[in-house]
Amino acid sequence: MSIIFLFFLILSLSPSASLGSNTNNEATTKQLNPFTHRASLIRYWDTHVSNHLPIPTFLFSKSSTLNPVDSAILTKLAAQNSLPSHFTSFCSLANLYCSFDASSQSDQLLTSRSKGSNFAGYANKNFATYGTSQLGGADSFKNYSGDLNSPHDSFTKYSKTSRSHSEHFTSYAHDANVANDTFTNYAAGAVAGSGDFNSYHDHVNVPNLRFASYDSGSSNHKLSFTAYSDDTNAGAETFISYGKNGNANPNEFNSYAGNANIVGSGFTGYGESGKAANDSFKGYGLNGNNPHSNFKSYGAGGKSGIDSFSSYRNGANVGDDSFLSYAKNANSGKVTFSNYGKSFNLGNDSFKEYGAGSTGRTSVGFKSYSLGRSFKEYAKNGVTFAQYNNFTTVAADSEEKSGSSGSSVNRWVEPGKFFRESMLKQGNVMVMPDIKDKMPERSFLPRTILSKLPFSTSRMSELKELFHVGDNSATERVITNTLTECERAPSPGETKYCVGSVEDMIDFSVSVLGHNVVVRTTENVRGSKKNVMIGKVIGINGGRVTESVSCHQSLYPYLLYYCHSVPKVRVYEADIVDVESRNKINHAVAICHLDTSAWSPGHGAFVALGSSPGNTEVCHWIFENDMTWTVADN
Numbered sequence: 001m002s003i004i005f006l007f008f009l010i011l012s013l014s015p016s017a018s019l020g021s022n023t024n025n026e027a028t029t030k031q032l033n034p035f036t037h038r039a040s041l042i043r044y045w046d047t048h049v050s051n052h053l054p055i056p057t058f059l060f061s062k063s064s065t066l067n068p069v070d071s072a073i074l075t076k077l078a079a080q081n082s083l084p085s086h087f088t089s090f091c092s093l094a095n096l097y098c099s100f101d102a103s104s105q106s107d108q109l110l111t112s113r114s115k116g117s118n119f120a121g122y123a124n125k126n127f128a129t130y131g132t133s134q135l136g137g138a139d140s141f142k143n144y145s146g147d148l149n150s151p152h153d154s155f156t157k158y159s160k161t162s163r164s165h166s167e168h169f170t171s172y173a174h175d176a177n178v179a180n181d182t183f184t185n186y187a188a189g190a191v192a193g194s195g196d197f198n199s200y201h202d203h204v205n206v207p208n209l210r211f212a213s214y215d216s217g218s219s220n221h222k223l224s225f226t227a228y229s230d231d232t233n234a235g236a237e238t239f240i241s242y243g244k245n246g247n248a249n250p251n252e253f254n255s256y257a258g259n260a261n262i263v264g265s266g267f268t269g270y271g272e273s274g275k276a277a278n279d280s281f282k283g284y285g286l287n288g289n290n291p292h293s294n295f296k297s298y299g300a301g302g303k304s305g306i307d308s309f310s311s312y313r314n315g316a317n318v319g320d321d322s323f324l325s326y327a328k329n330a331n332s333g334k335v336t337f338s339n340y341g342k343s344f345n346l347g348n349d350s351f352k353e354y355g356a357g358s359t360g361r362t363s364v365g366f367k368s369y370s371l372g373r374s375f376k377e378y379a380k381n382g383v384t385f386a387q388y389n390n391f392t393t394v395a396a397d398s399e400e401k402s403g404s405s406g407s408s409v410n411r412w413v414e415p416g417k418f419f420r421e422s423m424l425k426q427g428n429v430m431v432m433p434d435i436k437d438k439m440p441e442r443s444f445l446p447r448t449i450l451s452k453l454p455f456s457t458s459r460m461s462e463l464k465e466l467f468h469v470g471d472n473s474a475t476e477r478v479i480t481n482t483l484t485e486c487e488r489a490p491s492p493g494e495t496k497y498c499v500g501s502v503e504d505m506i507d508f509s510v511s512v513l514g515h516n517v518v519v520r521t522t523e524n525v526r527g528s529k530k531n532v533m534i535g536k537v538i539g540i541n542g543g544r545v546t547e548s549v550s551c552h553q554s555l556y557p558y559l560l561y562y563c564h565s566v567p568k569v570r571v572y573e574a575d576i577v578d579v580e581s582r583n584k585i586n587h588a589v590a591i592c593h594l595d596t597s598a599w600s601p602g603h604g605a606f607v608a609l610g611s612s613p614g615n616t617e618v619c620h621w622i623f624e625n626d627m628t629w630t631v632a633d634n
């Protein structure tokens with residue numbers, strides 16, 4: 001063992017002081033082992049922040065927990081590209097969250113075949129072969145796997161060959177980060193009965209669902225997906241051979257993936273060779289951002305099937321749908337597209353071999369369907385384009401939207417998530433939204449390690465090797481989605497940067513605001529989802545219009561923040577008081593955006609406040625572990 005190694009080892013065993021909210025940086029530095037990352041961070045803060053304020057406890061607590069020896073070893077391994085060979089140690093020592101996929105450990109296998117079961121409050125169970133050949137009864141999954149970081153449940157062969165059996169999934173996996181669910185061979189060969197998915201996977205960051213051979217070979221087994229995957233971010237659902245060889249299976253997709261961000265759905269072989277299927281897609285992808293769905297061989301070889309796409313992808317921002325060999329070789333099928341694809345910005349849809357080779361009285365109708373689509377080799381007979389219109393301008397889209405059934409206006413937005421500046425007055429009572437941090441616990445990496453790791457979509461192969469990521473896995477989607485957002489060009493007037501170390505966050509904030517900076521966050525989560533009273537309110541910088549840097553957590557194996565400049569805002573600190581006891585329970589930070597002219601008309605803030613871009617300010621709380629930087633008060 002080298003002398004230098006022993007020296008670092010001895011230093012790492014030296015006692016270290018924790019940093020309290022009232023601890024002076026100089027005093028703390030003297031107590032800390034000077035070779036620790038925390039001591040180095042304090043020195044960095046003192047060098048780059050000019051106002052002599054101590055580094056806040058909440059920011060300090062996110063720094064790397066690596067001791068000097070481990071940090072030196074991992075830095076050397078990173079420089080040698082050898083970290084993949086020490087994957088487990090790297091993830092554990094550095095306090096990372098390296099896999100978002102379902103656990104390889106087999107969870108408790110449930111095999112009960114009772115007539116009806118209530119699984120309220122259950123989480124992470126294996127329902128493989130559950131309910132096989134069951135006669136009658138109903139199973140209810142209400143609030144199942146709710147508020148978990150990464151729920152993973154298996155419903156493989158669930159309810160297979162059952163008769164008149166029903167399943168109800170209500171608020172399943174609500175507010176999860178990455179949800180992994182497998183419904184392979186679900187209800188295969190079932191007769192009658194039904195399956196309801198209501199508010200399934202809503203508010204999930206990355207839904208990862210697999211419905212392979214779902215409902216295949218079943219007869220008259222009704223499925224309903226209502227408010228499915230609403231308000232999700234960048235996930236994927238795969239429906240392979242869904243309903244294949246089925247008979248008279250009505251399926252309803254109502255408000256599927258509404259308000260979602262970049263959700264992709266794959267319907268490969270959906271309803272293939274089915275008989276008398278009746279599928280309804282109403283409000284699918286409504287108000288979403290770039291939804292994309294792939295309907296490959298959908299309904300191919302089917303007989304007397306009916307498909308209805310009503311208000312599909314309306315109000316969305318662009319989008320990409322592919323209908324390859326849709327209804328090919330079908331017999332007496334009927335498909336209607338009503339108010340399809342009226343997006344704010346023109347999407348890209350492709351209809352190849354649509355209805356080709358179909359027989360009988362197959363009909364396809366496009367009513368009020370927007371331009372910009374590609375129709376290749378579709379059936380020339382039986383396809384009608386009624387009121388095939390061009391809605392390419394924002395004005396036309398807005399008019400059409402306002403004349404719709406009010407779905408956008410009636411969109412649900414969590415109470416209290418957005419509010420007017422006038423609400424921030426002492427004595428006012430208002431709803432506090434759920435401000436709890438739903439992200440997994442992780443730490444920043446030391447810059448010495450971070451600077452040696454790949455961080456771009458162009459180096460995805462290296463990242464997959466580093467974090468042992470499988471192809472088409474949830475972890476791959478998490479990493480790709482975050483990198484894509486970090487590489488996205490900034491909006492007009494915006495400066496943005498993704499930071500994986502405290503030093504990088506300090507540097508970015510200083511580059512925007514100067515060296516006289518202060519960072520704030522909401523103290524705790526007390527008051528969430530309840531009526532609270534506003535106590536003493538302080539306007540930062542005297543309540544004047546200012547600029548801030550907001551930093552929001554991103555989902556990634558190590559702690560990563562998306563930081564961006566936010567001009568023309570007012571920032572406030574407010575005591576939060578319990579309505580009944582009148583005791584102070586929290587100290588919160590709120591930010592009010594004064595210029596909303598560039599925001600999307602479908603933004604949830606305008607839905608909640610009943611306004612439109614540029615016509616009102618929009619305020620919101622800084623959630624747990626998010627933060628805002630401003631110039632320090634003089």
